[in-house]
Amino acid sequence: MRTADTRERILTAACEVIAETGFEKIRMRMVAERAGVSTALLHYHFDTREKLFTEAMTHSFANTAVDVDRDAETAPAAVILGRIVRNLLPTDPVLHQDWRLWQELWVRALRDETTRVFAVDLYGQLHAWVAGAVRRGIATGEFAATDVDDLSTLVLSLSDGYGIRLMLRDPTVTLDTALTSIWRHVAAALGLPETMPAG
Incomplete structure (x- = not known):
């Protein structure tokens, strides 16, 4: 221990x-x-520093996922998906730190092949995280059927785009507008209300 x-x-x-x-x-x-x-x-x-860095990134992602999925078996699928969307953006100090780590990963991945492969793998895990929540909701009838991989890619792409601008403190983008915009696309694809669920 x-x-x-x-x-x-x-x-x-x-x-x-x-x-x-x-x-x-x-x-x-x-x-x-x-x-x-x-x-x-x-x-x-x-x-090595490299091993420490990759394990720190994995550690950071794992902690975020555990927090979101704490009651995944009982909470409505829309609540879980809403949590995931919130956790893909720098919505609190811990996630702000996670975003700084991601930015370090992106820069390093541009110059180092091992890090690039690791970054692609982490994106695969994020994609699976979003896709898993969407598939759960479709299976229970809470969500309309949709192209799960396409929607998951869109959610990650929008989160990255808005997240970068939030990290840059771009005055034209707020956390509320980012969340509203991302959820609007999610809601349209899944037949959900446009208001992101609390929780």
């Missing part, structure tokens, strides 16, 4: 430091200090 706790602490610290400093500027020592562990212990768990 202690090993799992240590890894969790290191990954949480890595997410924070990468988001604050940027991947290219971080040193393993900085993450070790933030996590309250020795550099030697950090290297025991993660022998």
